Amino acid sequence: MATIQCKCSSVRIDFPANKELFRHECCCHDCISALWYATERGGPEYPHNLCADCCWLPNDFRIMTGEEKLGAFMNYESADTTRFYCKACWTVLFGDHPFYEKRILVSQVAAYKEFEGLTNVVRMEPQARHFLKDLNAEQIAALPPWPGDPSHVYRGAAENLLAHFPRMKAAGGEGIEMNAQILLDKVGGAFVPTDEARLSTGPPSLRRQVAGRAGESD
Numbered sequence: 074m075a076t077i078q079c080k081c082s083s084v085r086i087d088f089p090a091n092k093e094l095f096r097h098e099c100c101c102h103d104c105i106s107a108l109w110y111a112t113e114r115g116g117p118e119y120p121h122n123l124c125a126d127c128c129w130l131p132n133d134f135r136i137m138t139g140e141e142k143l144g145a146f147m148n149y150e151s152a153d154t155t156r157f158y159c160k161a162c163w164t165v166l167f168g169d170h171p172f173y174e175k176r177i178l179v180s181q182v183a184a185y186k187e188f189e190g191l192t193n194v195v196r197m198e199p200q201a202r203h204f205l206k207d208l209n210a211e212q213i214a215a216l217p218p219w220p221g222d223p224s225h226v227y228r229g230a231a232e233n234l235l236a237h238f239p240r241m242k243a244a245g246g247e248g249i250e251m252n253a254q255i256l257l258d259k260v261g262g263a264f265v266p267t268d269e270a271r272l273s274t275g276p277p278s279l280r281r282q283v284a285g286r287a288g289e290s291d
């Protein structure tokens with residue numbers, strides 16, 4: 074069973090699944106700036122190489138410890154992603170997105186290098202690296218080498234991730250006693266920080282990218 078823990082070990086979340094549904098690396102402004110924001114608030118160091126290891130799991134889990142420490146935030150009003158975090162240590166634990174249709178969720182806790190936040194899960198090789206368009210040339214040059222198929226590095230949303238969403242959702246699940254939506258209610262909804270312009274001044278998000286993909290040259 075996959076386990077997600079925060080840096081201070083207050084929060085432990087167990088998933089019945091022991092295999093991830095997909096793995097890739099996200100360089101998008103939304104993810105990196107959310108992780109950066111949490112670091113600014115005292116959280117563990119965000120991935121300075123600007124690509125976050127993403128693990129998709131079914132939306133079905135149990136909060137073993139630290140439920141009272143959990144909170145949620147969105148980068149800005151009507152942002153795509155709701156991110157759940159530990160209020161004690163500002164570890165960003167996992168996120169929900171409208172594309173997931175309550176069947177899956179994504180954790181970037183493995184992107185943190187100073188503690189092991191993701192355990193007990195069989196991981197696959199990263200299947201893609203996406204949203205390089207959110208980085209400048211210097212930042213792209215500084216990324217770790219991509220070990221996989223070069224065609225799986227994407228300037229925008231990863232085609233192979235989008236193609237896998239139906240399979241991931243079918244293999245996912247919606248927890249009856251606990252899932253991201255129930256948790257969001259329990260924590261009183263997501264707050265929207267107003268103290269960091271970086272969160273809301275980025276390039277278009279995944280949803281807007283995909284909506285605008287028609288006519289795009291890459």
Ligand SMILES: [Zn+2]
Nearest residue numbers: 079081159162
């Ligand atoms: Zn914590």
Ligand SMILES: [Zn+2]
Nearest residue numbers: 099101103104
């Ligand atoms: Zn992202």
